[in-house]
Amino acid sequence: MSSSDSSSHAAHGQGGAASAHASPWYLAHHFDNIETQNHAVRLGMWLFLGTEVLLFAGLFLGYTVYRWLYHPTFKAAAATLNLYAGAGNTLVLITSSFTVALGYHAIKENKIRKCAGYLAVTIAFALIFLVVKYFEYAHKFHEGQLPGRHYSYEGISLPGANIFYSVYFLATGLHAFHVVVGMSILAWLMFRVMKGKYSSQHYVPVELGALYWHLVDLIWIFLFPLLYLI
Amino acid sequence: MSAQNKGGAHPEAHGIGRYAIVYAALLVFTAVTVVTGKIDLGAANIFIAMAIATTKATLVVLFFMHLWDGGGVNRLVFVVSVLFLVVLIVGVFGDLLTRLPITLPHGGPIEGQPGMAVPHPPAQH
Numbered sequence: 001m002s003s004s005d006s007s008s009h010a011a012h013g014q015g016g017a018a019s020a021h022a023s024p025w026y027l028a029h030h031f032d033n034i035e036t037q038n039h040a041v042r043l044g045m046w047l048f049l050g051t052e053v054l055l056f057a058g059l060f061l062g063y064t065v066y067r068w069l070y071h072p073t074f075k076a077a078a079a080t081l082n083l084y085a086g087a088g089n090t091l092v093l094i095t096s097s098f099t100v101a102l103g104y105h106a107i108k109e110n111k112i113r114k115c116a117g118y119l120a121v122t123i124a125f126a127l128i129f130l131v132v133k134y135f136e137y138a139h140k141f142h143e144g145q146l147p148g149r150h151y152s153y154e155g156i157s158l159p160g161a162n163i164f165y166s167v168y169f170l171a172t173g174l175h176a177f178h179v180v181v182g183m184s185i186l187a188w189l190m191f192r193v194m195k196g197k198y199s200s201q202h203y204v205p206v207e208l209g210a211l212y213w214h215l216v217d218l219i220w221i222f223l224f225p226l227l228y229l230i
Numbered sequence: 231m232s233a234q235n236k237g238g239a240h241p242e243a244h245g246i247g248r249y250a251i252v253y254a255a256l257l258v259f260t261a262v263t264v265v266t267g268k269i270d271l272g273a274a275n276i277f278i279a280m281a282i283a284t285t286k287a288t289l290v291v292l293f294f295m296h297l298w299d300g301g302g303v304n305r306l307v308f309v310v311s312v313l314f315l316v317v318l319i320v321g322v323f324g325d326l327l328t329r330l331p332i333t334l335p336h337g338g339p340i341e342g343q344p345g346m347a348v349p350h351p352p353a354q355h
Contacts, residue, residue, distance in 0.1 A: 046304040050311030057315040064319055065326065069339050087264050094260065098253040101294045105246050159336060207296075214295045221286050225279035229267030 070160030077164035086228035096125035
């Protein structure tokens with residue numbers, strides 16, 4: 001970056017400079033240009049998503065092992081889950097993925113209000129997901145189908161029934177936590193979109209928030225058949 | 231813009247049509263998986279369900295998450311993390327399947343009893 005150009009030292013990130021090389025406010029000083037920054041930022045996000053996949057990998061492994069050991073029990077326990085709630089939630093999340101993709105597309109085309117609208121709709125769908133989950137959890141509390149030592153459900157006499165519900169709560173609980181985090185990120189992005197921080201020139205933050213949301217959907221795409229459709 | 235293809239997406243050369251098509255496909259696959267999930271095909275059920283889920287996931291990753299558009303290194307990152315997930319599961323099962331049965335809980339995978347207790351019918355809220 002050692003340009004020995006004698007003309008004005010184009011200020012790194014110090015807005016104000018009238019030269020043609022004034023860098024936009026969103027360009028960090030350690031990047032030469034916005035393309036490089038976008039490149040780095042997307043890679044960083046994908047690396048993070050990779051770690052999220054590995055995070056859930058442990059729970060999927062737990063499910064796989066115990067399903068292998070207690071197959072009939074898991075079948076019976078899966079039958080106690082509300083298939084309509086699970087399928088409905090799957091449709092809700094898939095639709096929310098669609099709307100967040102539309103929101104990302106909107107900001108790329110500089111359609112600020114459309115983008116904010118799509119983000120709002122996505123957040124609304126996330127809320128619906130959580131409400132349905134709340135009813136499912138409430139039912140399980142009522143029936144005693146709880147993790148660990150709180151298990152008191154009498155309906156399945158085969159060994160390992162409590163393990164199914166433990167895996168269920170761990171996996172869907174961690175997933176629901178990710179839903180809440182994703183909602184928060186999308187809400188923050190939505191407010192910044194409304195404040196005019198993003199545009200067709202600078203939309204990568206919206207892209208990254210959408211990527212996180214798609215991952216949340218991805219995880220549920222696997223959780224649903226494994227837990228509800230055994 | 232020379233660096234365009236390296237980092238991932240670029241100004242959209244396509245409209246929202248592809249998102250709509252992928253969304254429709256996801257809905258169809260969800261319906262298929264629910265319907266086939268209710269039919270008892272024995273051991274095939276889990277494979278069908280996982281095949282459909284993998285297809286749905288691939289669609290989401292390629293098109294909603296833009297891996298189709300560009301960014302070879304991003305694709306590599308994602309594929310490698312999935313690979314390690316597979317390694318984890320395969321490795322653990324390599325252990326479990328080669329154990330003396332007495333070292334497994336209940337001596338190994340349990341068999342279902344024909345007259346096993348009927349689970350509480352799920353209350354429809």
